[in-house]
Amino acid sequence: MKPPSIKDIAKRAEVSITTVSFILNGKAEKMRISKEVIKRVEEIIQELGFKPNQVARSLRTGNTKTIGLIVEDISNPFFSAIARLIEDKAYKKGYKISYSSTENDPVKARELIEMFKSRKVDAYIIAPVPGIEEDIRQLLAERIPVVIFDRNLPDLDVNYVVVDNLEGGYSATEFLIKKGRKNIAFVTVDVEVDQINNRFLGYQKALRDHGMTANAHTLVKIPFDATEEDTNNRLKVLFEENPQIDAVFFSTNYLAVRGLFFLKSIQKPINDGFMIVAYDDQDVFRIHTPPISVVDQPIEQIAEKIIDIILQELSADRSLPQSERSKVSLPTRFIER
Amino acid sequence: MKPPSIKDIAKRAEVSITTVSFILNGKAEKMRISKEVIKRVEEIIQELGFKPNQVARSLRTGNTKTIGLIVEDISNPFFSAIARLIEDKAYKKGYKISYSSTENDPVKARELIEMFKSRKVDAYIIAPVPGIEEDIRQLLAERIPVVIFDRNLPDLDVNYVVVDNLEGGYSATEFLIKKGRKNIAFVTVDVEVDQINNRFLGYQKALRDHGMTANAHTLVKIPFDATEEDTNNRLKVLFEENPQIDAVFFSTNYLAVRGLFFLKSIQKPINDGFMIVAYDDQDVFRIHTPPISVVDQPIEQIAEKIIDIILQELSADRSLPQSERSKVSLPTRFIER
DNA sequence: GAGGATTGCTTAAACTATTTTGCATTTATC
DNA sequence: GATAAATGCAAAATAGTTTAAGCAATCCTC
Numbered sequence: 099m100k101p102p103s104i105k106d107i108a109k110r111a112e113v114s115i116t117t118v119s120f121i122l123n124g125k126a127e128k129m130r131i132s133k134e135v136i137k138r139v140e141e142i143i144q145e146l147g148f149k150p151n152q153v154a155r156s157l158r159t160g161n162t163k164t165i166g167l168i169v170e171d172i173s174n175p176f177f178s179a180i181a182r183l184i185e186d187k188a189y190k191k192g193y194k195i196s197y198s199s200t201e202n203d204p205v206k207a208r209e210l211i212e213m214f215k216s217r218k219v220d221a222y223i224i225a226p227v228p229g230i231e232e233d234i235r236q237l238l239a240e241r242i243p244v245v246i247f248d249r250n251l252p253d254l255d256v257n258y259v260v261v262d263n264l265e266g267g268y269s270a271t272e273f274l275i276k277k278g279r280k281n282i283a284f285v286t287v288d289v290e291v292d293q294i295n296n297r298f299l300g301y302q303k304a305l306r307d308h309g310m311t312a313n314a315h316t317l318v319k320i321p322f323d324a325t326e327e328d329t330n331n332r333l334k335v336l337f338e339e340n341p342q343i344d345a346v347f348f349s350t351n352y353l354a355v356r357g358l359f360f361l362k363s364i365q366k367p368i369n370d371g372f373m374i375v376a377y378d379d380q381d382v383f384r385i386h387t388p389p390i391s392v393v394d395q396p397i398e399q400i401a402e403k404i405i406d407i408i409l410q411e412l413s414a415d416r417s418l419p420q421s422e423r424s425k426v427s428l429p430t431r432f433i434e435r
Numbered sequence: 436m437k438p439p440s441i442k443d444i445a446k447r448a449e450v451s452i453t454t455v456s457f458i459l460n461g462k463a464e465k466m467r468i469s470k471e472v473i474k475r476v477e478e479i480i481q482e483l484g485f486k487p488n489q490v491a492r493s494l495r496t497g498n499t500k501t502i503g504l505i506v507e508d509i510s511n512p513f514f515s516a517i518a519r520l521i522e523d524k525a526y527k528k529g530y531k532i533s534y535s536s537t538e539n540d541p542v543k544a545r546e547l548i549e550m551f552k553s554r555k556v557d558a559y560i561i562a563p564v565p566g567i568e569e570d571i572r573q574l575l576a577e578r579i580p581v582v583i584f585d586r587n588l589p590d591l592d593v594n595y596v597v598v599d600n601l602e603g604g605y606s607a608t609e610f611l612i613k614k615g616r617k618n619i620a621f622v623t624v625d626v627e628v629d630q631i632n633n634r635f636l637g638y639q640k641a642l643r644d645h646g647m648t649a650n651a652h653t654l655v656k657i658p659f660d661a662t663e664e665d666t667n668n669r670l671k672v673l674f675e676e677n678p679q680i681d682a683v684f685f686s687t688n689y690l691a692v693r694g695l696f697f698l699k700s701i702q703k704p705i706n707d708g709f710m711i712v713a714y715d716d717q718d719v720f721r722i723h724t725p726p727i728s729v730v731d732q733p734i735e736q737i738a739e740k741i742i743d744i745i746l747q748e749l750s751a752d753r754s755l756p757q758s759e760r761s762k763v764s765l766p767t768r769f770i771e772r
Numbered sequence: 773g774a775g776g777a778t779t780g781c782t783t784a785a786a787c788t789a790t791t792t793t794g795c796a797t798t799t800a801t802c
Numbered sequence: 803g804a805t806a807a808a809t810g811c812a813a814a815a816t817a818g819t820t821t822a823a824g825c826a827a828t829c830c831t832c
Contacts, residue, residue, distance in 0.1 A: 152553045164554075381719045
């Protein structure tokens with residue numbers, strides 16, 4: 099019992115396929131199809147429960163009504179929250195989302211772009227990894243809408259939505275300094291991405307502005323694919339070799355979570371003598387005792403901006419000369435707890 | 436600068452489209468295409484960077500190499516973790532995932548299935564809502580692979596992967612009873628889904644087995660779309676009207692999180708005199724002071740089972756008589772903290 | 773009042789990029 | 803010179819959209 103095709107509808111209504119197509123696509127008026135025919139066809143569509151085959155449609159029209167979402171890890175709360183918000187808005191415009199996780203691996207990222215290309219997704223939303231600049235440039239050359247977010251790729255002229263990570267890093271560090279911290283460790287992920295770099299630069303700048311300098315010994319770079327155990331070991335070394343540390347700034351949400359577990363495991367209390375700040379406002383940080391101060395990213399705004407840019411480009415006449423790229427940088431908000 | 440099509444390759448190699456197609460699909464041997472031709476064509480494919488148009492391919496072959504994932508809310512850590520694990524395995528077999536969130540709304544769920552149908556996804560992974568039985572039955576009638584998970588739809592003969600929620604509810608409740616709790620409240624979501632019902636039944640059974648009965652006053656059903664404020668108000672009423680409560684069992688992860696925030700806000704301590712258990716092992720529960728005991732679902736196993744079933748059905752010869760449906764129920768694990 | 777344009781409706785055929793079936797041609801073998 | 807093997811292609815099919823054209827009746831113009 100195959101689902102009916104447009105041909106079945108046409109046959110049953112005793113009109114041509116074209117006529118059905120016009121009616122389906124709201125061109126009945128323009129093509130001056132009689133009210134009776136429209137009614138008859140629509141009734142038959144109802145009756146047989148006909149739904150146009152989107153694949154055939156895509157082949158002919160060249161658009162799939164699908165947006166490709168490429169992130170670092172869809173199970174990271176930051177990305178899944180973004181995914182959820184984007185999905186909602188896209189859905190209202192008839193777009194579906196296809197997602198993939200890169201694990202910060204440029205090879206995989208490139209493969210994913212290839213895969214999405216062959217699937218002819220209409221637009222791309224990408225949390226990029228360095229090393230895929232050329233692939234993105236390629237997309238742009240084909241005039242396919244692209245927005246990158248979370249991180250920028252500085253030498254690429256592309257729409258982006260990021261937050262001011264330098265400011266974010268600065269505010270977190272300054273907070274700690276004002277709380278009298280003298281030895282602020284910086285724990286980060288060992289990936290050369292723009293947003294992480296900026297968080298570090300903000301940290302560095304805040305230190306300098308207050309007459310301090312970053313200490314190479316208390317800067318820990320943890321590989322993205324490090325296990326929890328591995329992470330713990332590195333943190334252990336950090337604290338053993340640098341007992342003077344009186345605060346830690348974690349540059350990513352998941353590292354901060356691991357850090358909290360680690361501190362709990364070694365029973366190091368977080369208090370007036372030892373402070374923590376994290377990136378991203380998540381439940382864990384609010385619920386922790388004591389609560390953890392964080393640099394909060396405006397997730398709703400980020401998602402909204404992304405999808406607005408995408409939908410706007412999708413609806414724009416692509417034959418016209420391209421308008422300016424949208425370059426959006428949103429402020430972070432430091433939440434003191 | 437459009438990407439090249441198979442036609443361009445054929446023209447450049449001075450062979451027919453058919454030949455290129457055979458080479459692309461590894462049928463060159465079988466179709467006795469000469470080594471030289473194969474080599475020449477492959478070189479040109481390389482040179483022009485040709486990637487077959489998956490849309491055209493799908494139209495012709497009838498499969499899209501896409502799996503539709505329909506969950507309650509992709510930003511819920513339980514679902515996003517599942518999504519991530521499924522994605523990995525599917526990707527290795529050349530499948531992509533398209534996702535959507537139902538918000539427990541049967542109307543939206545039905546629309547999503549329709550949308551996926553018109554997009555001709557090859558298989559469905561669904562965390563179902565009551566009211567979509569008929570739509571799923573329809574899919575099954577068309578012999579499309581479907582796995583439902585998280586919740587079962589009892590009157591449907593379909594593959595499913597669930598956990599033993601009755602046992603889960605039982606173990607959590609029994610733990611509290613053994614800890615000497617006399618008045619255990621049950622806070623749940625007001626949706627008639629199988630897994631939530633079973634958690635309640637487990638709770639009820641444990642009470643009965645220990646000579647107690649569920650108290651209707653300490654059973655709180657919170658609408659799925661309730662705001663946090665709304666949730667707080669309901670919890671406030673619960674505790675004000677039932678000061679005798681000495682434990683709460685939250686039937687879902689997000690309600691437990693809200694509950695913890697609420698308890699924090701009214702400064703009600705969690706200790707030997709007042710205990711909490713939650714569903715799903717999440718960071719928040721582990722990091723909380725004191726740590727919260729939970730009913731842990733084996734997420735990796737769930738994801739693995741789901742995708743195994745799907746991939747197996749996708750690779751099976753659909754013309755053959757259908758083999759038995761897979762009905763998987765995995766054990767939960769109570770983690771005492 | 774003859775020829776062309778317009779109107780209102782409908783349709784045949786082309787097009788999208790690929791797979792697949794059945795057939796055609798060439799070359800080698802005896 | 804017939805047969806078989808080797809090699810490759812034409813054309814149909816997939817399910818839609820879109821273009822250009824057809825038809826009959828009416829209107830316009832010189």
